[in-house]
Amino acid sequence: MPSTTRRSVIAGSLALPFAARAQTPAWPNGQTVKITVPFAPGGSVDALARLTQPGLQQRLGTNIIVENRAGAGGATGASFFAKTAPDGLNWLYVFDSHAVLPSLMKLSFDARKDLDPVMLVGTAPMIIACNPSRPYKSFADVVATAKAKPDTLTYGSVGNGSLGHLSMILLGKKGGFTAQHVPYRGGGPAVSDAIGGHIDLIIGSAALLISQVEAGALRPLLQTGPARLASLPNVPTAKESGFPDFEALAWWGVFATAGTPKPIQERMQAELTATLHDERVTKVLTETQQITLLMRGPDEFRKFFEEQMEIWGAVVRENGIKPD
Numbered sequence: 001m002p003s004t005t006r007r008s009v010i011a012g013s014l015a016l017p018f019a020a021r022a023q024t025p026a027w028p029n030g031q032t033v034k035i036t037v038p039f040a041p042g043g044s045v046d047a048l049a050r051l052t053q054p055g056l057q058q059r060l061g062t063n064i065i066v067e068n069r070a071g072a073g074g075a076t077g078a079s080f081f082a083k084t085a086p087d088g089l090n091w092l093y094v095f096d097s098h099a100v101l102p103s104l105m106k107l108s109f110d111a112r113k114d115l116d117p118v119m120l121v122g123t124a125p126m127i128i129a130c131n132p133s134r135p136y137k138s139f140a141d142v143v144a145t146a147k148a149k150p151d152t153l154t155y156g157s158v159g160n161g162s163l164g165h166l167s168m169i170l171l172g173k174k175g176g177f178t179a180q181h182v183p184y185r186g187g188g189p190a191v192s193d194a195i196g197g198h199i200d201l202i203i204g205s206a207a208l209l210i211s212q213v214e215a216g217a218l219r220p221l222l223q224t225g226p227a228r229l230a231s232l233p234n235v236p237t238a239k240e241s242g243f244p245d246f247e248a249l250a251w252w253g254v255f256a257t258a259g260t261p262k263p264i265q266e267r268m269q270a271e272l273t274a275t276l277h278d279e280r281v282t283k284v285l286t287e288t289q290q291i292t293l294l295m296r297g298p299d300e301f302r303k304f305f306e307e308q309m310e311i312w313g314a315v316v317r318e319n320g321i322k323p324d
Contacts, residue, residue, distance in 0.1 A: 027088045027264045028062045036084075036092045038077025040070040044207055044289055048121065048252055049093045051284055055275030073097050073161065073323060075107060082109035086259035091118070091268065096163045096251045099305060103313035104161040104323050111309070115255040117301035119269050121276065122291040123249040125225030126167055127209045127235070128155075129218040131197045139222040139241045142201065146177035153179040155201035156190040160324045164203035166315045167224060167248040174243055183324055194218060205250040206232075206290035224248040231290065251308070252291065253301060269297060 033056075035049045049066045057064045069077030074097050084090040092115065102111045109115070128139065136142050146153045157164035160183045172178050182199050184190035187208040194202035195217045202209065202218070206229060212218045213232070220235045226247055228237060238246040254272065256265050273295050275281060285291045296304070315321070 027261075027267065028060055030062055031089055032063045032065060033060065033088075034090050035064060035066045036077050036081045036090060037066055037068050038070065038074040038081070038092070038094065039068065041068050043095075044205065044250075045093050045095045045252060047289065048285070051281050052272060052275045055278055055281065056271055059271040059274060072105065073101065073159065075101050075105060078111075078115075079108045081255075082114040082257065084257050086257040086261075088256070088260050088264035088268070090257060092255040094253050094255060096249070096308070097161075098253070099308035100161055100163070100166065100312045100316060102309060103316040104321065112306075114258050116258050116260060116265065117298050117305055118254045118256050118265050119272055119298075120294055120296040120301040120304055121252040121254065121272075122285065122293040122295070123225070123251045124206045124290045124292060125223040125229060125237075126164055126203055126248050126250060127206050127213070127220050127224075127232070128168075128201055128203045128222040129194065129209055129213060129220045130201050131194060132216065132219045133197055134200060134219070136201075136219070136221060139236075139238075142221060143175050143177050143242075146172070146179050150178045151180050153201070154182050154199045155179050155203055156182045156184055156193055156199045157203050158187050158190060158208075159183045159185060161316060161321050163248060163250060163312070164205075166312050166321070168203055169319055169321075170248070170315055171238070171243060171246065174246060185324070191218075207250075207288065210290055225292075229290065231287075251304075253305070265298070 037046050037049045039045050046068060053064050053066055069080050074094060078092060081090060081092045101107060130136050155168055165181055168179065187204055190202055191212060193199050195212065209218060210231060213220045220232060222238055222241055223229060223232060223235050224238050224247060228235060276293060276295055285293060
């Protein structure tokens with residue numbers, strides 16, 4: 001057997017990166033890339049997809065289409081996506097409901113095994129607000145009323161099993177009060193009824209309620225993030241309002257089909273990060289959608305996603321929550 005020389009070892013080590021690079025799939029190689037949005041047009045996930053579409057299209061040098069597959073709180077589109085080929089030509093944009101679905105209903109896919117986390121785009125708090133005609137000046141007033149008259153105070157959310165619904169249940173458990181949930185099919189009808197005084201409270205994402213709060217049509221009482229929003233500096237967090245360990249965040253993320261080559265996932269993550277740093281995109285997401293951009297990678301996203309499934313899955317199971 002010939003002896004191994006120092007020169008051959010160096011030559012072999014230098015060749016390794018080139019060999020690895022040669023094995024990297026050519027992507028997207030002029031092929032159309034599809035972003036699946038498991039919600040109807042007009043929502044925050046759809047807005048995120050369409051905001052990032054032009055930048056990704058330019059950076060990847062290929063056509064990108066956004067396809068809306070709404071139904072079952074995001075389950076319909078996610079189920080479809082989970083069966084797509086792991087070739088990097090399909091990506092799934094999701095909302096916080098994605099972490100609740102496995103506990104809320106029987107899915108045709110495994111949320112942990114069939115999808116690879118790519119990026120946690122960002123988070124935003126929920127806001128609890130009331131019609132200005134209501135007597136509540138703080139969330140403590142709400143708690144006192146709900147304790148005095150259990151199940152008479154009403155609150156609206158965007159549906160059974162939504163983050164808003166589950167947040168109010170958990171706040172009730174921690175605060176020793178109960179209130180009557182009024183589920184709506186979307187934020188628009190819920191906001192209209194809150195403004196009209198047909199329900200006592202509404203809980204929704206900051207993006208959903210901020211314009212009505214700024215217009216004085218709704219009075220904000222509480223926000224559920226770790227710190228006060230810059231746009232609502234006078235509205236206390238749950239932690240400041242007697243719930244020291246409570247936090248509930250709406251969030252947006254991107255998944256790939258499980259098995260999508262890591263180099264492709266890494267390229268997508270890099271180009272999406274660059275796109276999100278575009279001044280126009282950043283401005284819309286942070287000011288209009290009230291999103292705190294995080295742009296965290298797969299490992300941090302997976303950990304966050306697991307935690308969200310554990311927290312809200314327990315609320316669903318312990319309270320027998322069913323989908324609409």
